[in-house]
Amino acid sequence: MEKKRILSGIQPSGNLMIGNYIGALKSWVKMQEEYDCYYVLVDMHAITVRQDPKILRRRCYDFIALYIASGIDPEKSAIFIQSHVSAHAELAWVLNCITYTGELNRMTQFKEKSVKNIKNINAGLYTYPVLMAADILLYQAHFVPVGHDQKQHLELARDLAQRFNSLYSDTFTVPKPYIPKVGARIMSLQEPEKKMSKSDENINNYIALLDEPDIIRAKIRRAVTDSNTSIEYDNNRPGISNLITIYSIITEKSFDEIKDDFKNKGYKEFKDDLAEVIIEYLKPLQNNYKRIRNDKQYLEDVLKNGKEQAFRSARKTLSKVYRKVGFIQPT
Numbered sequence: 001m002e003k004k005r006i007l008s009g010i011q012p013s014g015n016l017m018i019g020n021y022i023g024a025l026k027s028w029v030k031m032q033e034e035y036d037c038y039y040v041l042v043d044m045h046a047i048t049v050r051q052d053p054k055i056l057r058r059r060c061y062d063f064i065a066l067y068i069a070s071g072i073d074p075e076k077s078a079i080f081i082q083s084h085v086s087a088h089a090e091l092a093w094v095l096n097c098i099t100y101t102g103e104l105n106r107m108t109q110f111k112e113k114s115v116k117n118i119k120n121i122n123a124g125l126y127t128y129p130v131l132m133a134a135d136i137l138l139y140q141a142h143f144v145p146v147g148h149d150q151k152q153h154l155e156l157a158r159d160l161a162q163r164f165n166s167l168y169s170d171t172f173t174v175p176k177p178y179i180p181k182v183g184a185r186i187m188s189l190q191e192p193e194k195k196m197s198k199s200d201e202n203i204n205n206y207i208a209l210l211d212e213p214d215i216i217r218a219k220i221r222r223a224v225t226d227s228n229t230s231i232e233y234d235n236n237r238p239g240i241s242n243l244i245t246i247y248s249i250i251t252e253k254s255f256d257e258i259k260d261d262f263k264n265k266g267y268k269e270f271k272d273d274l275a276e277v278i279i280e281y282l283k284p285l286q287n288n289y290k291r292i293r294n295d296k297q298y299l300e301d302v303l304k305n306g307k308e309q310a311f312r313s314a315r316k317t318l319s320k321v322y323r324k325v326g327f328i329q330p331t
């Protein structure tokens with residue numbers, strides 16, 4: 001039986017952090033065994049907000065090295081960069097022509113980002129969900145692992161696939177969201193009501209995958225808790241509950257076990273312990289990263305192979321699409 005296909009992507013913006021690892025990369029690694037996986041770094045999405053070209057270029061290498069350091073194996077999965085496969089932009093155009101502006105007006109992320117980037121509400125930001133649909137549909141992905149904030153975009157990808165299929169004829173696999181079994185949400189350290197984000201302006205809100213031990217200690221020490229004292233998971237106490245969640249995921253201890261372990265102890269002891277737990281957890285990844293990031297030739301080779309693999313699959317879909325909409329095949 002042929003393996004089902006997975007596609008997922010991350011934008012090269014901000015710093016990959018522990019929430020990305022727990023929420024995405026770790027499950028990407030697992031999925032490699034069971035699925036045919038395509039993992040794309042979406043640099044074309046990143047330029048919908050202003051980027052410093054030098055930083056963007058460096059960050060793309062950093063992120064690819066972190067994908068691999070996390071355990072994504074280029075022998076098993078296609079690891080590639082979106083702008084290396086021009087079919088993404090080409091399919092996005094065709095899909096733009098079957099997307100209604102009404103659909104894009106409803107996108108909550110566009111509305112949020114417009115408020116944040118009031119001076120640069122560009123057309124790319126507006127049609128971003130269509131480019132994302134192209135990323136997915138090009139590869140005929142069956143499943144797309146995405147966080148809650150991307151569900152609406154995935155819904156659009158499904159609608160566009162169905163619309164194209166019924167306007168022309170069966171062309172695209174209609175993708176489904178892939179919800180990981182343990183769906184813990186890691187929240188911001190300083191504002192635990194909001195999700196931990198790699199693009200947060202306040203770097204104290206997240207633990208970056210490449211943070212040094214002393215930085216990790218300082219960030220955890222500063223993490224917001226409350227005036228209570230018990231180390232206990234409680235929906236009304238988002239700060240400590242978030243720290244307990246992180247502790248529980250890393251140590252694989254239940255909330256009850258953690259509560260017992262810290263019965264007569266205070267926040268300080270818990271936080272000190274949590275910091276060390278995180279430091280140990282990230283150590284192998286950080287060591288792998290250093291080795292991989294320094295080997296530029298290896299990274300170039302991975303990207304070249306990834307690009308070739310992606311290109312083959314993407315071109316097949318794109319030429320079908322071009323044929324169906326009535327474009328003459330060039331000779």
Ligand code: TRP
Nearest residue numbers: 007008009010011042132135144
């Ligand atoms: N929009 C996604 C995000 O910001 C990133 C993304 C782009 C993506 N293309 C994708 C995710 C395709 C999954 C599949 O998180």
